[in-house]
Amino acid sequence: MVTPTEHAFRPQTERTSGVEAGTFRILIVDDDPSLRRTFPHVLARPGRHFDECGTIGEAIERLEHEHYALILLDYRLPDANGLALLDWLVDHQRDEAVIIISGEDAIDAAIAALRRGADDYVRKPYHVAQLQRAVDGALHKGALEKANKLMSQRLKASERLHRYLVESSPDLIFTLDSAGRFTYVNPRVKALLGYDRSALMRRPFTTLVMPEDLDRIDGLLSQPSSLPGESFNVELRLRRYRGGADSESDSVTVSLTGIPMITQEDDRRVVGLYGVARDISERKRAEEIITFQAYHDQLTHLPNRVLFKDRLELAIAQAQRRTGALAVMFIDVDRFKLVNDTFGHAEGDALLRAIASRLSATLRRGDTLARLGGDEFTVLLPDINQPEDAEVIARKVLDALGAPISLSQGQFRATVSVGIALYPRDGGTAEELTRHADVAMYQVKRSGKNAYRFFDPDLNTRHRDRIALENDLRTALARNELDLHYQPQVSVIERRIVGLEALLRWQHPVLGPIPPATFVQVAEEVGLIGEISAWVLERACTQVAEWRAAGIEAPRLSINLSAHDFHRANIVASITECLGRHALDPDQFEIEITESIMMDDTTSVAAKLRELRSAGISVAIDDFGTGYSALAYLQKFPVSSLKIDRSFVRDLEGPMTNPIISAITGIARGFELELVAEGVENEEQARALRALGCDVMQGYLFARPAAAAEARNWLSSPERLFEAFDASSATAHYAN
Structure with a gap:
């Protein structure tokens, strides 16, 4: 029940993204008319409304008159790339969620988009399910953010509603005395950590902190006495109470903001601490997922091009110090387009996952198998003693695909073409080794496929002549x-x-x-x-x-x-x-x-x-x-x-x-x-x-x-x- 006083100080209900609460307006910015027509069909949900345009200029013109919950933004557009619109949104303090949809292979494009505030980055070609998940996640995230924003506004609305807002806050709010003991804690503690409020009164806050974080929080709790008025923010893991079973694995990650409570007298003494702990477990898990996605292939969960390059550069640095050798293999699936064209992309994806599994089984511990994209894989073989070691792995790769792979449409015998480059003989950088392995693989393709070949400088000359x-x-x-x-x-x-x-x-x-x-x-x-x-x-x-x-x-x-x-x-x-x-x-x-x-x-x-x-x-x-x-x-x-x-x-x-x-x-x-x-x-x-x-x-x-x-x-x-x-x-x- 809402009292008249509470009603008087409650903020007006916000309009969300240009439509009534519960509905979402989505702006599609893409120069491909067919995609603009397709997106509303594959992303249709009750309450979603779609507008579309083909250029950055048209998008800005719409945004000057409308607010949207989400913008589906193509990276390359006729008048500018998608980064220009992201910059416009930042300059105008807009809160629209943005999903970049791009055919760019380079990780730099994704990094630039995410740094400018993009919520997600979907590479072409993508699965419809992948795009749907990205859109659902962005809208869900936006809804949560707006809910939290509304709650924050209520906290500031009036001192007379302070206790109401604190008691109903989704965050853990508490106060500590000068000795670091609880003097108040809101009801959120029961849902978040499982403790009764009364059980925590006069107990030290550090009893809730996991042992690994004690040193950091001890130092921060002692800070107010020497630096009055300065707040702090720290991420901690707090114990979750499960019928007396406290364990390291049973914890909640929170973002804790501590604000010293200062007397109003002339001496302005610190008499305690006001703390707000926000549950960021989901955010941490999301960050881990984003980090994983940034460095791993979504289909096979193998390392992607970026992570492979990092590991290859590290392996080269180690080989230089030890005067050692390593090999890079470039693997391309033969006739893969035939599977996609005949049986569809779902079968093609199943084939790639099966091939990735078989390739992984042939490698040694410490080797790295990565998927660069499409039907291309790379392998890092560190610590090889002689070229024959790489040759043994290449034979294993070909043999591993000897047995047919079962797909829903029947069995398919997959073969691969393998190019091999050796360090330091064939190059001194990650880029050179990968490129030369690719050149050797291309020669295998031209010579009949289903084989392996070491890089030969003459191959590079012919490759350069062809490009010229x-x-x-x-x-x-x-x-x-x-x-x-x-x-x-x-x-x-x-x-x-x-x-x-x-x-x-x-x-x-x-x-x-x-x-x-x-x-x-x-x-x-x-x-x-x-x-x-x-x-x-x-x-x-x-x-x-x-x-x-x-x-x-x-x-x-x-x-x-x-x-x-x-x-x-x-x-x-x-x-x-x-x-x-x-x-x-x-x-x-x-x-x-x-x-x-x-x-x-x-x-x-x-x-x-x-x-x-x-x-x-x-x-x-x-x-x-x-x-x-x-x-x-x-x-x-x-x-x-x-x-x-x-x-x-x-x-x-x-x-x-x-x-x-x-x-x-x-x-x-x-x-x-x-x-x-x-x-x-x-x-x-x-x-x-x-x-x-x-x-x-x-x-x-x-x-x-x-x-x-x-x-x-x-x-x-x-x-x-x-x-x-x-x-x-x-x-x-x-x-x-």
Whole structure:
């Protein structure tokens, strides 16, 4: 029952975070619209209301008019990173809880966010359950903090309500006399420590203190007599009473604030101590959890990148003092993406936990196994005597994964690729050793996986060359280093050019010509192939338009597209738009694809090819016969021509010596497809192809790939292309 006096001095009920008590407003700040739409669904709870925006500026504008219980903040945003909003909240003394959601791997980003007041830091990719727990925890923590804040305000509201507030305080409040004995203690002591208030009267406060903390509190309790008026704050463990069973493990951690009680006389003597002890057991446990999370992987509970680096640096320092050696292993799970894509991320997580368990079982006491993220693990092997010691552990790692791992979807045989770097041979710092072990692991991946390899300086050189090539390729377009060469496709019977194939060339300013087989693969891996393909299409269309303006009618032009190009939804539209912009007829162009494209997402690829054919653009299968040739694909995909791979043409000696070419020519006739033979280098090959029914040929016998100027000469005087062919035919005639 609340008395009228108490009601008069009770603070007004606060509005919490912009809505009535019991509800929460949550602001989502993320530049990804799909995530902004997803969060309210996965985080929905009764009483939660969501607002969203995509930039820091929009967020500040909302915060100037609204209060929120929680802000879900992306780390990287178009106009600034999330730290800017954290600084704004501090400057404006705001109390919104903030959870940073980031794809940053570096621990520095997390540390910076937490130092600026972020309540939690969730790394991408994350589990929905992880995000839900973080949000629930932040809201719960915020609610508790606001409840405590309200209680603190009540303590200050009025001296007339002092006893009411003290008696109902969630904190342990007490007074001591000058000898350190209890003169008052509030009822909280019963719930917190299990003691009756009356049992503590006139007993020394130190009887509640655990033995390990006695020295500290004794010194502080004696302080008021010499330093009157100065308060102190200390963390202590107090005994919990359990029917007479006091033990070290049965204690409560409190934050104790002691304030000397001073007389009002002129001498201002210290007559006792006013103390407030707040139970911080939950906070201490939360701090331990946060500390653990900062240094351990959430999925496997293994040390993370930060803790691994700390231990590695310590091991290096110890090895330097003892002139010892150590090894670092970089372990990557083979085909892990296959599990995620096939069975889902839950199964992928189960696989990672199982692999972590097996890897841990192979290591010695004192070794450190860490998970860097994704499917990457590292191992620190201190105190090794020779490289063979690390080799023994590497074999154990491979053997440990020999037995299949049982998942809910079935059994999976996991393998790993292991790279090993040795100290001091392969590096003197933690960063060098980890990087070199990673380079060695990458070489295992390229060599077939499921093996181990020691770092070799030559590997690092090749790795650096690859990175340099990637960087140079990114600027090749801007520097006009790419060019198109053209190779004619000729009809031997009609003695005319029936087509040109556009071939991409890269003239590196330092390395010279770089083969397409080298840099195209790099472009695909680093995501540049779409930009390069768009340049090829634009350059080819521009060249045909220039020839036409000069009065030269070009035959059909073939352009090669990568399998990655067909992953783009707008690939057909981009081709037709380019042709339309240059006022070119679609039947002047042919798109060449490989057989492997037809194996990748068959339905989607077939639909795009049908769109190309409907637009009037021809489609050719390049290198036919070397990949996944099947009549079913020819029935399903609307192709217009086949190109016989040069590997079949190279070994031709007579019309019946290559049954594959015979089969391909039969397939072309059966499906009414045009047929082109690539790599024709001599007249004997040409005669054999003619005998097998192939008339259109392409190769060095007629012309090597050349720049646009030379291609223009061919178009003006196509008879020049048959001079070598005619000469070899005449020689063969006279020889017979």
